Amino acid sequence: MEVKYKIIAKKIEENIIEGKYDNTKKLPTVEELMEIYKVSRSTIRQAINTLVDKGEVYQVQGSGIFIRETKKDGFINIQYMRGLSGDFIKNKIKTKVLELKVIKSDREISEKMKCNEGTDLYFIKRLRYLDNDAYTVEYSYYNKEIIPYLNTEIVEESIYSYISESLKLNIGFADKIIYCEPLTLEHSKLLGLKEGDGSLVIEDTVFLTNGLVFDTSKVIYNYKFAKLLSLSNYK
Amino acid sequence: MEVKYKIIAKKIEENIIEGKYDNTKKLPTVEELMEIYKVSRSTIRQAINTLVDKGEVYQVQGSGIFIRETKKDGFINIQYMRGLSGDFIKNKIKTKVLELKVIKSDREISEKMKCNEGTDLYFIKRLRYLDNDAYTVEYSYYNKEIIPYLNTEIVEESIYSYISESLKLNIGFADKIIYCEPLTLEHSKLLGLKEGDGSLVIEDTVFLTNGLVFDTSKVIYNYKFAKLLSLSNYK
Known part of the structure; x- marks a missing residue:
């Protein structure tokens, strides 16, 4: 083909x-x-x-x-999306599932996910550790019409591996928005930082190769450890 | 061709x-x-x-x-490097040159710029405003063997336009490192923020199409306004 x-x-x-x-x-x-x-x-x-x-x-x-140096140890290459487990093959990743439930899509999320309001979505809140450091707080939504089943066991591991290897879906591409934002008290406690400290935030909208959005997420990175790499072309 | x-x-x-x-x-x-x-x-x-x-x-x-939405108003698409003037064609950009001098490359910069220690470099420190907001503090080094002449007038405008339009050099690509860092007192004053506030930082190493590094820089963004966009592919 x-x-x-x-x-x-x-x-x-x-x-x-x-x-x-x-x-x-x-x-x-x-x-x-x-x-x-x-x-x-x-x-x-x-x-x-x-x-x-x-x-x-x-x-x-x-x-x-x-x-070109597309890989650097400890850096996340944001041009490729491999998930945390893919970016840090040498490190130990531990995931604590803080929440996992099915909710109805509201207007704001429906717009991002290009789905109807009221669509069933998995809502997942996770705290992830890189080696022993609290590394990210993640909020994710998965369209249940595309990803029909998730449980704590799957969500504790790599959701992306499950989607591509078990569900045999073709993850295609993602739009990412990157910015810096002061930490809330709750997030600062989870990450072992101070309220108001800066954090690196990535908001993702992730598509299958067929153009369907299956996931949107907001990932809040511990600024002490998070470094992104981007290889850009002039235009 | x-x-x-x-x-x-x-x-x-x-x-x-x-x-x-x-x-x-x-x-x-x-x-x-x-x-x-x-x-x-x-x-x-x-x-x-x-x-x-x-x-x-x-x-x-x-x-x-x-x-795909490669452009969003107010976002910097980090896959392309167009300089601030290229990213914000609708906005007024004002540049205050804080320093412009020729220095000798030390070991650290020589490694980044792949040049010999002691090479003449332009060192430039600029404060840039987007409309009327202090937007970035920039530290840049340009290899004088490649960019033989810069003055305040050029540096107040777009250095990249000068390089491509006047010097007729072909800007090729850049490696970018992105992270979040607390502001120093000096930078917080320049940006109108508080010491210790987070800032979005991009370190650039910029190549001509022939593979020569002509520029490295560190750009500290005002977190209140800076938003980056990256369109990623799965791999």
């Missing part, structure tokens, strides 16, 4: 993630890639262009294709 | 930015686009794939190509 250059782009991407080019921070030459993947020059060119657009590599005329 | 599908992708992008599809939030069909641009189906397909990778559109099987 997928076109050839997309498949090649993914293979190169996997090699980058696995650290295959960490020594040189460079990809093989176009000629070498043609040889490795047994495809034409134009397929390799298109695959490289895809990786450039995604901010993963950049080309320097006459000296090669260089790899 | 540029391949055909890239040119088509840019044209479609321009139409999106100009609001041509604001009514429907959808692109014309592939067949219509083939007709409009007089190119083959595969060229249109590649152009669309480019826009998908860049997070500008998404496809829904059987119902069309939808436009």
